[in-house]
Amino acid sequence: MLLTSIDPFVQEFDRQFDRLARQTLGWGQGDTRGAMPLDGVRRKDDVLLKFDLPGADPDSVEVTVDRGVLTVSARREEEYAEDDRLFVRERPMGTFTRRVYLSEHLDSEKIDAAYSNGVLALRIPVLERAKPRKVEIHKVSSSEQKSIKA
Known part of the structure; x- marks a missing residue:
């Protein structure tokens, strides 16, 4: 029989931490809000990384x-006119940063x-x-082979 103790404080802390992480990092429900999605492809001579930056100022x-x-x-x-009234905001604004360790x-x-x-x-x-490279194999004739005596 497996016994576990249940601490409601720890459970609530874990639940709140997970909720905060999902909101901040955009995890869960298939959305990537707050993140900078990345695709990476290894090709023969290079690696291609593609970052989604919709609406980002190119400069x-x-x-x-x-x-x-x-x-x-x-x-x-995004700036709004003085008389604009924002009633919903789901698109994150600000500065986004992504770090990748290079081989x-x-x-x-x-x-x-x-x-x-x-x-x-x-x-x-x-x-x-x-x-990747091909390694050349040198063929040795039977007369050139040395026998090993144990």
């Missing part, structure tokens, strides 16, 4: 690399970035030493 988009960490930041702000096999010195239709695409080349 606010910033990409930096520091000690193997790629940071993408963007700002989305040592990627050339962070040669990142190519393009922003179009609310999508930031980053192409990061794979270093030559990390690319």
